[in-house]
Amino acid sequence: MIHLIKLEWRKHQMWRYFTSFFFCVISIYGFVVLISLDSKNDIDAAMGSFHEFMTPVIIFSNITFIIFGSVILSRLIISEFRTKTMEVLFTYPIKRKKLLFAKLTLAYLFTAGSLFAGIWFMQLITYFLQPSLGLFEGTVSFQELVATFPKTVTNALMMGAIALIPLFFGMRKKSTATTITSAVIISFLVNATVSDGGATFSLADVVIIPLILALLGISIAYLSFRNINVKDVK
Incomplete structure (x- = not known):
């Protein structure tokens, strides 16, 4: 399986996506930093803590990397x-299920890994920039930074699985546009935040909802290749 994943990595030249990854991270972080610096002029709108600063970073990252995963x-x-390239691949002496599972595993690991690395990198940069830029009120300790690690991992694993849901829509029409469009809709629905001027609410804050969607994404991934051995490629 690992050998198949490596072959898929080389075949699709996945390293080329690292440029897109860095562009996404820099864009997200730069945008949030600008918001933070601008809000310093308005005491009521100023970001009050490390958590408050990282919240939009995580929301934008989740949306971006779900789309990235699609x-x-x-x-x-x-x-x-x-x-019809898949028809050719299925003529190789490799089990169809194993081939598709390798592709899905690569897509999931790359998406979840990119999301985790992106958020963790931005948290680390914040730790070093906060003393000089004052992005939010107060300080952030290294212990506080480390304490976010489990939640960052969990978020990446769940969002990586949610990023598999667009596969259901894309496979119906074999359409790249449908896959990406559905990812945009799903990512905004899950991560959109509603505020009444004080408290804010997002579906992603209710742990059970992203967990259910993550399980749905895994189920869709499984169903996509469950009967592939006896199914014609159309």
Whole structure:
């Protein structure tokens, strides 16, 4: 399985997506930093803590990398079904299930890994920039930074699984556009935040909801190759 994943990595030249990864991270962080610096002029709007500063960073990251994951899925699976490349791959002496599982595993690991690395990197940069820029009120200790690690991992694992849901829509029409469009809708629905001027609410804050959606994404991934051995590629 690991060998198949490595072959898929080389075949699709996945290292090229690292440029997109860094662009996304820099864009998200730069945008939130600008908001933070601008809000310092308004005492009521100023960010009051490390958690308050990181909240929009995490929300924008989740949305961005769910969409990013749909692009990976489109490249690894949807486009190969659309162009009939998958028919050729299925003639190789490799089990169809094993081949598709390798592709899905690569897409999931790359999405979840990118999201985790992106958020952790931005948290680390905040730790070093806060003393000089004063992005929010107060300080952030290294212990506080480390304490966010489990939640960052959990968030990445769940959002990586949610990023598999667009596979259901993309496979129906073998459409890259449908896959990415559904990812945009899903990511905004899950991470959109509603505020009444004081308290804020997001579906992602209710742990059970992203957990259910993550399980749904895993189920969709499983159903996509469950009967592939006896199913014609159309």
